[in-house]
Each structure stands twice: as structure tokens, then as C-alpha cells.
Amino acid sequence: MSRKERDQVLGHAAENDGIEEYDNPLPDWWLGLFLFTIVWGVGYAIDYHFIHHRSQAKAYAAEVAWAEKKWPKPEVATEAQLTPEDIAAGKEIFMINCIGCHGTDLHGGIGPNLTDAEWIHGGTYKDVVHTITNGVPPKGMPTWGPILGQVKISKVAAFVLSKNTGEKGGIEGAAGQATPAATPAAAPAPDDATGDGAPKAP
Numbered sequence: 475m476s477r478k479e480r481d482q483v484l485g486h487a488a489e490n491d492g493i494e495e496y497d498n499p500l501p502d503w504w505l506g507l508f509l510f511t512i513v514w515g516v517g518y519a520i521d522y523h524f525i526h527h528r529s530q531a532k533a534y535a536a537e538v539a540w541a542e543k544k545w546p547k548p549e550v551a552t553e554a555q556l557t558p559e560d561i562a563a564g565k566e567i568f569m570i571n572c573i574g575c576h577g578t579d580l581h582g583g584i585g586p587n588l589t590d591a592e593w594i595h596g597g598t599y600k601d602v603v604h605t606i607t608n609g610v611p612p613k614g615m616p617t618w619g620p621i622l623g624q625v626k627i628s629k630v631a632a633f634v635l636s637k638n639t640g641e642k643g644g645i646e647g648a649a650g651q652a653t654p655a656a657t658p659a660a661a662p663a664p665d666d667a668t669g670d671g672a673p674k675a676p
């Protein structure tokens with residue numbers, strides 16, 4: 475663009491508002507960059523769709539597959555699937571994470587007794603998994619879901635239930651609830667079903 479052509483007004487000041495405008499070209503570097511983005515865009519689109527055959531759906535699927543491998547899908551075992559090895563593993567998890575509040579014998583301390591028939595949040599396997607996963611933050615029970623993950627939680631829940639001597643207690647008891655006729659699970663628990671007279675945690 476030659477100098478001569480610069481700074482020429484478009485000449486529409488007279489039209490209405492008196493505002494005048496130059497008809498200067500864009501700087502070369504700017505125009506060059508702009509044209510480059512177009513060329514790049516076309517090239518990228520060809521590469522994306524026709525050379526590497528990529529797509530958003532594929533990228534998403536690949537990312538999900540990667541994430542599933544990195545963070546295995548939480549598979550919460552049902553009561554029936556739990557093995558004695560799971561309970562043993564659960565015991566280790568409990569000893570590391572839980573005894574500070576529930577005690578080595580699960581009789582409670584800061585947290586409630588886990589061996590009796592009294593459950594604040596329900597005593598089925600599902601309930602216990604739910605309580606451990608989500609915690610009860612306002613009452614001081616931590617949210618273990620993000621810390622332990624569902625697999626460990628299913629094991630520690632199995633351990634807790636295996637130590638529960640209350641009337642709903644034990645893996646056997648919890649599993650028994652699958653056949654409704656087998657156990658009066660819905661019946662209200664007596665105040666002290668264990669009969670051990672242990673003081674109840676608040």
C-alpha cells in the first residue's frame with residue numbers, strides 16, 4: 475500500500491453526524507495473520523477429519539476409557555459377593571482409618587458404637603456403605619468416599635457388619651434381609667439388643 479493512498483477520508487461526514495473516517499488498509503502483519511488463520515483452519519480441518527479421522531465423540535470416548543482405567547469404576551460388592559478376605563482387608567482399613575473415633579473394638583468413642591443394634595443411619599449393608607461414603611460431616615463423621623473409594627468402603631463396611639452383634643448385625647444378617655421372610659429386619663430394635671449393657675454413644 476503506497477503512502478499516497480493512506481489517510482484519505484471516505485467522505486461521508488456530510489451525511490448526518492459529521493463523523494469522518496479514514497479508508498486506511500489493515501497493517502500487513504495483521505492481514506497476514508488473518509489469512510494465515512484461514513489457511514491454518516482449512517488445513518487443520520482436513521487433517522482432523524480426513525487424515526486422522528478424529529471426532530469429538532471419539533475424543534470423548536478415549537478420555538472416558540482412560541479415566542475408567544485410571545479410576546476403576548466403583549464396584550460396590552453386594553453382601554453376597556463379599557468374601558472373608560474382603561472382611562480381613564476391611565479390618566486393616568478400619569484399623570488405619572477408623573479406630574480413632576470408633577475404637578479398636580468398634581465400641582465407639584468420638585463416634586458411636588458400631589457393634590450394637592442401634593443404627594443412626596441404618597444397619598443394612600447398603601446403609602452402612604452409604605454412611606461411610608458420604609459421612610455425616612456436621613456430626614464429625616468424615617466423608618470417606620473420595621478418600622477410600624467404593625471398593626475399600628465395601629470392604630470396611632463388610633468388616634463393620636461382621637463385628638456387629640446387634641439383631642440386624644453381621645454379614646449373615648444383612649444378607650438374610652434379601653429374603654424378607656427370613657428375618658424380621660423391619661421390627662424396631664429393642665433398646666439394648668446385645669444385652670451387654672454397654673453405654674450408648676450419643
Ligand code: HEC
Nearest residue numbers: 571572575584585586593594595596605610613614615630
Ligand atoms: C473423626 C471421627 C471419625 C472417624 C475417623 C470415623 N468416624 Fe464413623 N462416625 C463418626 C461419628 C461422630 C459418627 C456419628 C454420626 C452421627 O451422629 O450422625 C459416625 C458414624 C459412623 C457410622 C454410622 C453409625 C450409625 O449408627 O448409623 C458408621 C457405619 C461409621 N461411622 C463407620 C466409620 C468407618 C468405617 C470409618 C473409617 C473408614 C469411620 N467411621 C471413621 C466419627 C468418625
